Amino acid sequence: MKTMGFTRLILVQGPPLPDPQAEAMASNAGDILEAAVRVATLADALRGCYGALALTARSRELATPPLWAREAAAEMAQLCRHGDVALVFGNETTGLSNEELAICGRWAMIPANPAYSSLNLAAAVQVMCYEMRLALSELPAAPQSCAADIPARHDEIEGLLAEIESAAITCGFLDPQRPGRLMLRLRRLFARARLEKNEVNILRGLIATLARTSRGDFDHST
Amino acid sequence: MKTMGFTRLILVQGPPLPDPQAEAMASNAGDILEAAVRVATLADALRGCYGALALTARSRELATPPLWAREAAAEMAQLCRHGDVALVFGNETTGLSNEELAICGRWAMIPANPAYSSLNLAAAVQVMCYEMRLALSELPAAPQSCAADIPARHDEIEGLLAEIESAAITCGFLDPQRPGRLMLRLRRLFARARLEKNEVNILRGLIATLARTSRGDFDHST
Structure with a gap:
């Protein structure tokens, strides 16, 4: 990430730092x-971000279709006009969970050999940071829109x-014991x-x- | 390189093969x-190739200025119409010698942070193979989502x-006498x-x- 000019690393439940092995491998970074x-x-990790792009090795259920890395980078570069954006990677072994993917509003895949498609984590980070660097350097001046509105931040959504x-629980529309996929569907809709x-x-x-x-039609507490 | 669909690896004065450490790191490749x-x-190594692209971390006294990785990949992809082309990388420590660079007809650099520009060998190979894969294929069609749903009809929206x-009027959120732009904004949002x-x-x-x-907070009829 440093080779591509990015500096802010946030680890979600990562190992304690400082970590001697990580330091040894970091070379001059x-x-x-x-x-x-x-x-x-x-x-x-995403608090305050204007967008979060999750990298995934395969298309999964209940995501809007992912973008290819290059298109996704272009879109994230646009969002950078407003503030911070995040690239979100899973760990080497299991990748991101479906819940983590759902929290990110955008998904990207790196085009790869269908017979051997899984880049290791370092390789995926390198390619995505490279695309972000190029997308940021190619960013044209912002077109002026009559309806130029500020995108909502991740935490606002x-x-x-x-x-x-x-509200859905209070009014009886949503049974917290059997939530089904209501919130996942709304999350997906808002992301899109x-x-x-x-x-x-x-x-x-509203x-x-x-x-x-x-007043609520139902009382789930009984 | 396998993740990007390339299979032919040629080592110039490399270590003897098979190499147990290399095999251990090759994962499924x-x-x-x-x-x-x-x-x-x-x-x-280059015998029979129609072109050889050397990767270099810095511009040197070359016959022609190097291209950026993306342009170089596009040019190599054109050459692939005729036959084999080669991507040429130096070793991790010293890179390619000036003599080796001179043998290759083309030179490329990966755009990077000027303050920390040297990708390690694996990272440079990954980025360059990624660019070659994209250059060789038209940007593929968007990945299919597993959850392709039927779009809503106009009248349903x-x-x-x-x-x-x-509902907004009944609960007092929207004053029908002064509706403002609430409905216009929602219409715009749903269209998008x-x-x-x-x-x-x-x-x-819901x-x-x-x-x-x-029950409504306000009564607009009075």
């Missing part, structure tokens, strides 16, 4: 390791989802919609007002 | 190692919008989202349940 941050959850879930800040505010206002005035 | 060929000189509007039939049904169910249980 020890400064990145020293500044690395460990956090407990992926949500913690998470806040909206939490409020919808809470590329929600803007104003839209999140509108939806939160849901909050509906929830405040709701 | 042992077939490439088994088929690898050792030769005495770079000229031997209109029905959803009408229900949201009605390319709503699916299932999603419309879920949202209609809104209907919230609305049925809402």
Whole structure:
């Protein structure tokens, strides 16, 4: 990542730092390791980001179709105009869980040999950082739109989802004992919609007002 | 290289094969190692090739300036119409000598952070093979999602919008006398989202349940 000019490394439940083996392998990129941050959850890592791109080796259920790495990098580069974005990689062995993929709003695959498609983690990071470097260097000046709105931050969308879930439970639409796929579907819809800040505010206002005035049809506590 | 679909590895004065350490690190690409060929000189390795692209970490006193990796891959892909081409990498420590560079007719550099520009050998091979794979294939069609759903019909989305509007008025969030741009914004959002039939049904169910249980904070009729 340092060869491509990126410096902020966040480890979700990674091993304790400093780690002698990691330091030995970091060559002259020890400064990145020293500044690395460990956090407990992926949500913690993504707080404040305007977008999160998860790398996956295969297309999975309940994702919108992933983009190829190059297109995804171009889209993330656009989002960089507004603030931080994150590239999200799973560990070497198991990759990202479906839950972690769902939390990220965007998914990318690296084109590969179908007969041997799984790049190791370091290789995937190198290719994706390379594409990001090129996408950022090729970024044309922002076109002026009459409706130029600020995209919602990742945690703002998470806040909206939490409020919808809470309202849906309160009013009896969602049974927390049998949640089904409601929230996953909404997450998918919002990811595809590329929600803007104003839209999140509108939806939160609507849901909050509906929830405040709701008495609930069902009582799941009994 | 196997992840990108390339199979022919030629080692110039490399270590004797088989090499236990190399086999251990090859993971499931042992077939490439088994088929690898050792030769005495770079000229031997390039015999029969229609072009040879040398990767270099820095611009040197070359006959022509190096190309960036992406342009170079495009040029090599064109040459592949005629026959074999070679990507030529130096060893991890010293790279390619000036003599070796001179033997190759073309030179490429991988764009990198000027403050830390030297990719390790494996990383450079991965990036260059990735660029060659993309250059050789037109950008492939988007990967298929496992969860391809039926798009919502226009009138189904209109029905959803009408229900949201009605619920928003009933609960007091929307003043019909001063509607503002709420519905316009939601319409815009749903258009961008390319709503699916299932999603419309879920949202209609949620809104209907919230609305049925809402008592309303305001009474616009008085």
